[in-house]
Amino acid sequence: MTLDAAALDAADPLAAHxxxxxxxxxxxxxxxxxxxxxxxxxxxxxxxxFVTDEWGGRLIRGWDERWFELPLSLGDRLGAATLGAAAGQTAVGDSTTVLLYKLVRAAVAAHPDRREIVIDRDNFPTDRFVVEGIAAECGRTVRWLDVDPAGGITPEGLAAVVGPDTALVVVSHVAYKSGWLADVAELARITRDAGAWILVDLCHSSGSVPVALDDWGIDLAVGCSYKYLNGGPGAPAFGYVAQRHLDSDAFAQPVQGWMGAADPFAMGPAYAPATGIRRLLSGTPPILGMLGLEDMVDLLGEVGIEAVRAKSVALTSYAVDLIDRDLPEVELVSPRDAALRGGHVTIAHPRMREVTGALWENDVIPDFRNPDGLRIGLSPLSTSFDEVARGIAAIRDEIRR
Known part of the structure; x- marks a missing residue:
């Protein structure tokens, strides 16, 4: 790849976006x-x-006209644009943490005779914390999987720990530190052969890496909407439940709220779950928080996730080439092979905490991760090659200052 940022931007088919x-x-x-x-x-x-027309103009009528169905209709659009999920399996609402709780707890309840939840030690803190809490709550055991910090969970590593006592496997599609892109299809096969369910965290891949939840045979998935999906700070997460589980009595989420009831407006004396994915809902959904996600889903549907992935690979590969040329002081702790890498690149150096703070003061915004990692997160539709080049140059200058 040429290291001429101007030439790469001129040849970029997505540059206009x-x-x-x-x-x-x-x-x-x-x-x-x-x-x-x-x-x-x-x-x-x-x-x-929305404020002037829907909220201000339609007022409470907005629930009947659009808002009541928005968590499900937007979920279907998101599933089609970037998740590889047929309609009726994805709902938008709650935070990632709340949805993780609902889905992990439901999976454990669906396997009453199995005692173990498998998760890797390098997974995102929320995933690990939720799993630990549910294990303590339900009398289960966490089966910890050790992984290469510069890589991530592999089929061989998972096969070594799953077995007849495994209830659920929790994995991240893209590792939040290293950017490792897991072979989720193979991880799902191994989990399925063990008779367990798999839950995939898509927070660092949705909107950047193609996902095929239905084709991969995934049981459950969760992801946020404020990273590559550009929904805004605190925008609601989404949850996916495979249709085969929605069609059975095996899936029952634990936070029983009125919006997930069979007839929310009956205000009856007892809870009866709705059919389908609506049962994943609990309280009143955050309609305002869904507005930014609506726009990004429209754009992804227009551009296509494969084109987005191609730009992502080009950006991260360019960053790695510049790092190799200009930053011999740092360690690359992300996969060199683009096929094994998501949408970000992580480098390590003993001064990275100090370097990151100085860069922020000068309007260069990377991300620091303990103990000494700097993440370069490249959002394909809004990032240019010139921006990457200027960022790497600023990191170089600050390290050597």
């Missing part, structure tokens, strides 16, 4: 799109219109 994002044309270098994506310009108009 950068103009759709607020701030993308500013001098600021944003290398943290895998933590919080830039807002789309259309979202500002959508929010203003």
């Amino acid at each position: 950068r103009d759709l994002f607020v701030g993308a044309s500013s001098p600021l270098v944003y290398l943290d799109g895998n933590s919080l994506g830039r807002p789309l310009r259309a979202t500002a108009d959508r929010i203003a219109s």
Whole structure:
């Protein structure tokens, strides 16, 4: 690959889409799109219109006209655009943590005779904390899987720990530190052969890496919408439950709320779960928080997730090439093979905490991860090659200062 950023930007078929994002044309270098994506310009108009027309104009009628079904209709659109999920299996609402609790707890309840939940020690803290809490709550055991910190969970590693006592396996599609892209299809096969369920965390892949939940035979999945899906800070997460489980009595989520009831407006004396994915809902859904996600789902449907992935691979590969040329002081702790890498690249150096703070003061925004990692998160539709080049140069200069 050429290291000429101008030439790469000129040849980029998705370059024009950068103009759709607020701030993308500013001098600021944003290398943290895998933590919080830039807002789309259309979202500002959508929010203003919502306040004046839907909220202000329709008032309570908005629930009957659109809002009541929005968690499910938006879930279907998200499933089609980026999750590889047929309609009726995805719902938007709650935070990632709450949805993880619901899904892990439901999986444990569906396997009453199995005692173990398998998760790797390098998984995102929330995933590990939720699993530990449910294990303590339900009298289960956490089976910890050790992984290479510069890699992630592998089929061989998983096969060594699953067995007849495994109830659930929890994995991240893309590791939040290293960017390792797991072979989720093979992990799902191994889990299925052991008679267990698998839950996939898609927070660091949704909107950046193609996902095929139905084809991979995934049981459960969860993901946030404020990273590559550009939903905004605190935008609601989404949950996926395979249709085969929705069609059985095996899946029962533990947070029984009125929006997940069979007849929410009957206000009856006892809870009866809704059929289908609506039973995953609990309380009133955050309609305002879904507005930015609506715009990004529209854009992903127009561009196509395969084109987004191609740009992501090009950006991260360019970053690795620049790191090799300009930053011999650092250690690359992400896979070199783009086929094994998600949408971010992590480098390590003893001064990275100090370096990150100094970069932020100068409008270069990467992400620090303990103990000495700097993540370069590249959101394909809003990041240019020139931005990557300026960011790597700033990291180099600050390390050597």
